[in-house]
Amino acid sequence: MIDTTTTWTIAQMADDYDVTHRALRHYEHLGLLAPDREGQRRIYHRRERTRLALILRGRRLGFSLEEIATILDMYDDQPGEVGQLRYLLSQIGDRRADLERRRRDIEDSLRELDELEQRCAEDVARLS
Amino acid sequence: MIDTTTTWTIAQMADDYDVTHRALRHYEHLGLLAPDREGQRRIYHRRERTRLALILRGRRLGFSLEEIATILDMYDDQPGEVGQLRYLLSQIGDRRADLERRRRDIEDSLRELDELEQRCAEDVARLS
DNA sequence: CTTGACCTTGGCGTCAACGTCAAGCAGGAT
DNA sequence: ATCCTGCTTGACGTTGACGCCAAGGTCAAG
Numbered sequence: 397m398i399d400t401t402t403t404w405t406i407a408q409m410a411d412d413y414d415v416t417h418r419a420l421r422h423y424e425h426l427g428l429l430a431p432d433r434e435g436q437r438r439i440y441h442r443r444e445r446t447r448l449a450l451i452l453r454g455r456r457l458g459f460s461l462e463e464i465a466t467i468l469d470m471y472d473d474q475p476g477e478v479g480q481l482r483y484l485l486s487q488i489g490d491r492r493a494d495l496e497r498r499r500r501d502i503e504d505s506l507r508e509l510d511e512l513e514q515r516c517a518e519d520v521a522r523l524s
Numbered sequence: 525m526i527d528t529t530t531t532w533t534i535a536q537m538a539d540d541y542d543v544t545h546r547a548l549r550h551y552e553h554l555g556l557l558a559p560d561r562e563g564q565r566r567i568y569h570r571r572e573r574t575r576l577a578l579i580l581r582g583r584r585l586g587f588s589l590e591e592i593a594t595i596l597d598m599y600d601d602q603p604g605e606v607g608q609l610r611y612l613l614s615q616i617g618d619r620r621a622d623l624e625r626r627r628r629d630i631e632d633s634l635r636e637l638d639e640l641e642q643r644c645a646e647d648v649a650r651l652s
Numbered sequence: 653c654t655t656g657a658c659c660t661t662g663g664c665g666t667c668a669a670c671g672t673c674a675a676g677c678a679g680g681a682t
Numbered sequence: 683a684t685c686c687t688g689c690t691t692g693a694c695g696t697t698g699a700c701g702c703c704a705a706g707g708t709c710a711a712g
Contacts, residue, residue, distance in 0.1 A: 407658070417659090422700060436660055436707070453629050458586015461699070471640065474647065481648045488641045492634065499630050501581050502623050509623070512599065513616045519602065520609045535688070545689090550670060564677075564690055589669075653712105660707065670696085677690070682683105 404440040406431075413448055423451060426461055428468060457498065467491065532568040534559075541576055551579060554589055556596060585626065595619065 406417045423429045424438075428451055431438040447468060454464040470487055534545045551557045552566075556579055559566040575596060582592040598615055 405658080416701080418701065419699085421661090426699095438659085453633065456586075457626060457629055457633070458584070471636075474643070476651075478648060478651050481644055481651070485641065485644055485648070488637055488644065492637055495630050495634050495637070498585060499627065499634075501585055502627050502630070505581065505585070506620065506623050506627075508599075509616055509620055513613065515602065516609055516613055516616065519604075520606060520613070523604075523606050523609070533689080544671080546670065546672085549691090554669095566689085655710105655712080657710095658708085660705100662704090664701105664703085666699100666701075668698090672693100672695070674692085674694105675690100678688090680685105680687090682685080 399442060402442070403432075404445070406438050406440070409440050409445070409448065412445075413452060415448075415452070420448075423448070423461070426465065428461065428465055457495075527570060530570070531560075532573070534566050534568070537568050537573070537576065540573075541580060543576075543580070548576075551576070551589070554593065556589065556593055585623075 404412070406420055409415075409420055410417045420429065420438075424431065429440075429444050429447055431440045431444050433439065450468060450471070451461075451464055454467060455461075459467070466487070470484060470491070475481055475484065532540070534548055537543075537548055538545045548557065548566075552559065557568075557572050557575055559568045559572050561567065578596060578599070579589075579592055582595060583589075587595070594615070598612060598619075603609055603612065
């Protein structure tokens with residue numbers, strides 16, 4: 397069952413995901429996160445955590461926060477209209493192409509790394 | 525056979541790789557490229573082209589130019605000393621771990637994209 | 653009531669990765 | 683001779699993604 401009751405403070409979020417609270421506020425400022433308020437204090441629900449996880453993965457993959465914003469929008473509330481759905485499908489296609497290109501880049505890099513390692517290991521063997 | 529004679533101007537490089545000459549000079553300033561000179565003019569050889577390709581791939585993958593510099597160093601002139609070789613091997617390990625993490629991130633993203641697309645396609649089918 | 657921990661909103665600072673002039677050289681075409 | 687094209691070296695500007703205070707609110711513990 398999905399937990400919809402637990403909430404977190406900014407400090408817990410920062411701690412759990414290893415980001416600064418400054419970063420969290422920055423993401424909020426850009427509209428990537430929208431925590432509730434309890435008086436003045438931010439309170440983060442489940443939704444914000446999954447969004448933050450997406451943000452951080454996007455960052456690791458080298459997306460800009462602006463790109464990440466459009467990605468988050470894609471996952472947000474599904475549109476009920478066919479035109480919007482078609483648009484979303486095309487966006488998905490774009491994203492997929494992008495990711496697949498990156499994957500190719502990574503696999504090429506890994507292959508080259510393998511070669512280098514092998515040459516390197518041979519040299520070590522020869523010299524010792 | 526490998527071409528070692530052809531050379532290129534900064535404009536040709538910029539054109540071939542779709543970067544500005546400003547970027548090329550920037551990479552040179554950071555030591556990522558080191559074209560020869562013919563009088564004042566920069567002339568780029570084969571080596572610079574492969575390096576530039578590596579730089580751009582690194583950028584697509586979200587590496588900083590500083591990280592890219594260390595990657596390029598790895599591929600540069602193999603060290604002849606065992607200590608250096610061991611160090612290089614450890615660096616290779618680090619890089620590989622990094623790349624593999626990115627690959628996992630990408631594959632996760634692609635899977636989620638697939639799910640979203642499927643839900644989306646079902647909605648379109650239902651509505652039309 | 654004060655202290656301390658934790659939070660808030662500004663707002664300036666910084667670093668990377670270039671962009672964007674400005675001013676000038678060098679060599680071929682008119 | 684001058685013009686144009688393509689290059690050169692500065693050097694200041696910009697954008698993104700925060701870092702880093704300052705100044706103050708809130709609330710439980712002592």
